[in-house]
Amino acid sequence: MKVGIIRFPGSNCDRDVFHVLELVGAKPEYVWWNTRDLSDYEAIVIPGGFSYGDYLRAGAIAAITPIVDGIKDCVSEGKPVLGICNGAQILAEVGLVPGVFTENENAKFICEWTDLKVESVKTPFTRLYKKNEIIRMPIAHAEGRYYTENIQELRDNDQIVLSFESENPNGSMEAITGVCDQEGLVCAVMPHPERASESILGSDDGRKFFEGIMKFR
Template sequence: MKVGIIRFPGSNCDRDVFHALELAGAEPDYVWWNQRDLSNFEAIVIPGGFSYGDYLRAGAIAAITPVIEGIKDVVKDEKPVLGICNGAQILAEVGLVPGVFTLNQKAQFICEWVELEVKTTRTPFTRLYQKNEVIRMPIAHAEGRYYTEYIDQLHDQDQIVLGFVGDNPNGSMEAITGVCDQEGLVCAVMPHPERASESILGSDDGLKFFKGIIDY
């Protein structure tokens, strides 16, 4: 299964995602920000980092690059799209998932391991977990606080993917740290599953995010 990994100037988790996808059994390949045609890929991952130095706000400049139109075509073709950290911010910026990821409540960069609850298993990325399963992955962001005006709609349509367990480190609404679109095929998460893809890293709980793409 060919999976495209989008690269922007400032992406820095692309190689980590490449490795995790290989561990899961996929065939990853890099895609630069100026590539429009993504039709040869069966899924897309937008990795973390600091695209364009997070100028204006995280994801704002990346949102107007040619590859975004290609990603929208992938969504129309009903193929899975995963955005991790900066990738999640980009997906929210272009309206492919509801809400926004904005400045942390304490206005500082947070880098720590957290416990997370899997809120839904209807996405390709969470289908191998159990609903309400608690998993462990790291976060690393300064703009990860989730907010939406349509929280009731998210509950009604089962669009909440991940939530913090216990402490809410960035002040997100209802401790939400991952959401999906109505169809469940576009998923935006702030935690880094690729950094929890092998037990030697401290946890392999995140590997199922990538194995789920193949299973789907």
């Protein structure tokens, strides 16, 4: 499977994503922000980092680059799209997932390992987990607090993907830290599965996010 990894000025987790995608047997390629045509790719990953320095707000400038149109085309063609951390912020900014990821409640950058509950297994990225399974992955963000005005709709449509299990470090609504679109094709998560893809890193719980892509057809 050929997977496009989107690069913006300020992306810094692209190589980590490339590495784990190779581990699971994918054929990853880097794709720069000014590319419009993504038709060659079967799946897309938007990695973490600080696109355009997070000026204005996280994801705001990346949201108006040419590649966003290509990502939307991929979604309309039924291709899975995963946004991690800054990638999640970008997906929310362009309206491909509901709600927003805004400044942490304590207004500080948080970098720590967290226990998470898998709330939905309908996405290609969480299909290999069990519903309500507890997994461990790190977070690293200053604007990860999730908010939506349509929380009941998210519950009804099974669009809550991940939630913090034991504590709510950034003050997210109902401890939500990952959501998807109604179809489950577009998934936005603040924790970093690529940083929990091998046991030597402290956990390999995140690896299934990428193995799930490989099993999507």
